Amino acid sequence: MNTFIYNLFFSLALIFGFNINLNAVDISVADKQQISDVLYSFEQAVNNSDYQAITNLIDPNNSNLSKLVQEKMGNIKKYQLACNVFGKDVEISNNGKRIKITGTYAASGIKWETNGFSTYFVLEKHNNQWFISDTDFYKEFSLAKWASLIVFLLLSLLGFWIWMLVDCAKSNINNRVMWTLLLVLFNLPAAILYFFFVKLRRKKFKKSEL
DSSP states (O other), X not given: OHXXXXXXXXXXXXXXXXXXXXXXXXXXXXXXXXXXXXXXXXXXXXXXXXXXXXXXXXXXXXXXXXXXXXXXXXXXXXXXXXXXXXXXXXXXXXXXXXXXXXXXXXXXETTEEEEEEEEEEEEEEETTEEEEEXXXXXXXXXXXXXXXXXXXXXXXXXXXXXXXXXXXHHSOOTTHHHHHHXXXXXXXXXXXXXXXXXXXXXXXHHHHHO
């Protein structure tokens, strides 16, 4: 029994020790600096619409990624990337030849702007040079544009609801207390009903009096 416990404990120690060694894999300061330079160059290439620079920064074996990134670049007027190669949001694998970095970005285009969204870049080392092998860059801006539109829509609906609520509070209509409660409790649906069945009818009634 003691021998079994000893062997089990020894096996667990080897397993956990092996995992610790895997997690301890790191890359040199020079590599980290080169990766930082690649990401900075990527940021500048997007801002300058430099398609050739993007091609040079992306892994030559992944030409499809280069095309996807370049397709989204035309919609971006300003791009700022915040990724810390020396920080905690870094995953290192393949004996230090592959690294995944998670960060945030801020970007703007024609009639849209976003910031604080998460993004990631995967870089791999080939012939002592780091290249971008994967990123969600080309996906993020489709989501960002939709997010900006959704935020605008939500703010518009909120403004519409407040407009109807204020109109109800200021107007001298029948059942004002009831409509106020409906607007407070049911928000947008009540605001739409109020607009068509009270506000528009009141306007038509005033016009008919003239």
